[in-house]
Amino acid sequence: MMLRPLIFGIIFFGSIGFFIYSVSKFLSYLKLGKPENRTDNISQRISNTINIAFLQTKLLRSKFAGILHICIYWGFLVLLFVVVESIIEGFFPEFSFAFLGPLYSVMTFLQDFFGALVLVTVIFSLFRRYIGTPKRLQVESSSRLDAAFILFMIALVMITMFGMSVEKILLGSSEGYRPVSAYIAGFFSEGSQTAYEFFFWAHIIVVLGFLNYLPYSKHFHVLSSVPNTFLSNYKIPYQGIVLKPINFEDESITQYGAKDIEDLTWKNLLDGYTCTECGRCTSVCPANLTGKLLNPKLIVTKIRKRTEEKGPVEVNKTDDQTVLNKNLVHDFITPEELWACTTCMACVQECPVMIDHITPIIDMRRDLVMMESDFPPEMNTVFRNLENNESPWAFGAEQRNDWIDELSDELAKEGKENHLKKLSNIGSADELDIVFWSGCAGAFDKRYRNVTKSFAQLLNKAGVKYGVLGSEEKCTGDPARRLGNEFLAQTFIQQNAETLKKFNVKKVVTACPHCMHTLKNEYGKFGVDLEVTHHSEFIDDLIREKKITPSVENKETVTYHDSCYLGRYNDIYEQPRESVKSIPGINIVEMVRSKDRGFCCGAGGGRMFLEETEGKRVNIERTEEALETGAKTIVSACPFCMTMLSDGVKAKEKSDEVKVKDVAEMVLESLQ
Helix, strand or coil: CCHHHHHHHHHHHHHHHHHHHHHHHHHHHHCCCECCCCCCCHHHHHHHHHHHHHCCCCHHHCHHHHHHHHHHHHHHHHHHHHHHHHHHHHHCCCCCHHHHCHHHHHHHHHHHHHHHHHHHHHHHHHHHHHCCCCHHHCCCHHHHHHHHHHHHHHHHHHHHHHHHHHHHHHHCCCCCCCHHHHHHHCCCCCCCHHHHHHHHHHHHHHHHHHHHHHHHCHHHHHHHHHHHHHCCCCECCCECCCCCCCCCCCCCCCCCCCCCHHHCEHHHHHHHHHCCCCCHHHHHCHHHHCCCCCCHHHHHHHHHHHHHHHHHHHHCCCCCHHHHCCCHHHHCECHHHHHCCCCCCHHHHHCCCCCCCHHHHHHHHHHHHHHCCCCCCHHHHHHHHHHHHCCCCCCCHHHHHHHHHHHHHHHHHHCCCCCEEEHHHHCCCCCCCEEEECHHHHHHCHHHHHHHHHHHHHHHHCCCCEEECHHHCCCCCHHHHHCCCHHHHHHHHHHHHHHHHHCCCCEEEECCHHHHHHHHHHHHHHCCCCEEEEHHHHHHHHHHCCCCCCCCCCCCEEEECCCCCCCCCCCCCHHHHHHHHCCCCCEECCCCCCHHHCCCCCCCCCHHHCCCCCCCCHHHHHHHHHHHCCCCEEEECCHHHHHHHHHHHHHCCCCCCCEEEEHHHHHHHCCC
């Protein structure tokens, strides 16, 4: 019997040693990425880990697949007791956890129950991989074989476990309560010590083989998903991706943006290894669903492939020019893929292991723009307008006050009071309730200027003391940042920061979700601490506080379109709906994809200013969904969404039947 522990020890410690070697090699590749602190806000990280990694809440957004995965995941956690018991038994053949008494019976029952459940789940999972495969799971043959092999290994772990339990029962040495094993044992007349030894060694070899295969498989997420979730900066409740600034004053920085893996952070590289290739990101990507080249899953897996290719060369200091002459951008990921992204964040929200697809996409855009000047030609116009007019539009900065003058004239003709103040006239925001940030679209876009004035009239009716920056307001920098021109973006951010500080602005309300997200979540890194509210939230508050009360009946059927930067980025879904619901007689119908499953209008990430040359237009896809509801009005709460949906309605030749309106316009009409 002394030979068994010796052989077991050699196999066990050899396997663990090789596993440690594999993981250390993997960690050495991560060190190629840029450093980044991911240890702040520990309580939030623990909460994310419990809810997402252990309770698998994001997996359940796709119920059938989620349930299958949860069965396997929790089955494995429970069956760890079997593995530990078997390992100790390898060194001490007579060992058992039976000394735990009644608790041991609970353990053995759970082992049997989950073992059977996992086996059934594996069969269903194999069926989904090869018969009736969802589109998002249709992958290249190598990935398919990898998935099948993993499922086969899981099945072997369960079969060998049951083999040990059945033989123990037949040999009369079993303790605890094992109903499934006992049922199987009923088909056999007697046990065999040889058979038990076979199942024991097979179980150990399969478990250790499985462990050592994981670092070389796309199923490495079995090991990395929990730490990846803990290390994610994506917050629950949701706060969208916050882009990191570049320190342009640091002369040691010679590469702006990400050209290759060493320009990404170690967390971006970890994301690559954590991807399960489940395709959930792909299944919700508006670019991919409308025939564009972008596939968010492939963005992540290509980062992993490049890391696996370049990592050994860099770590081992070999001179492999074939590898070193390549780059992540162009050789693995094309510019066409990067420019197709609308930064809607649907991919990030659906990912069950908290991967951030957007930050590396923007970082690679930064390389294309600031290092290579390789970008779509229409972006020249956008950047030129920003530089000359302080907005993406071809209107002079002096025209930013036009809506203010129009509003004053209209109110004067109607004899209505105007509470609006220009901060340049009063010098400070201290005596104001809020500062209204109109945004570039709100100031220059002819259609959305009506929304700006409508919201201003609501503020007047509610008696809110509000001020505007007028011509001192500049673009927040959002379009330039998302398009990769971080230098230009920071120019605007710093100028706006100085203006906000000069007037001591603390509370801002804006009708643009893009302005809101940038001011609220990204200006803090530039020393500006603002309380920022979206106008739909503010309107809802005014109604609740009875400062305005919609009273004119409107029996229309309407549908509300969720802005990605309002919803997924800032978790604002109900307030716009509640504002519309306050209108007497109104009937809201939801689109097929709504709220946190809403579909992008196609304008985010700077796409508002770029042409779509591939596939179907994203705004047409969304407009068709809106029209399918039968609604006569499509309600939005974002200038970009309004433009895209209005263009979509026009393209579908429905302009005479269906209108696109903002929340502020709907509520104002009900007050008149």
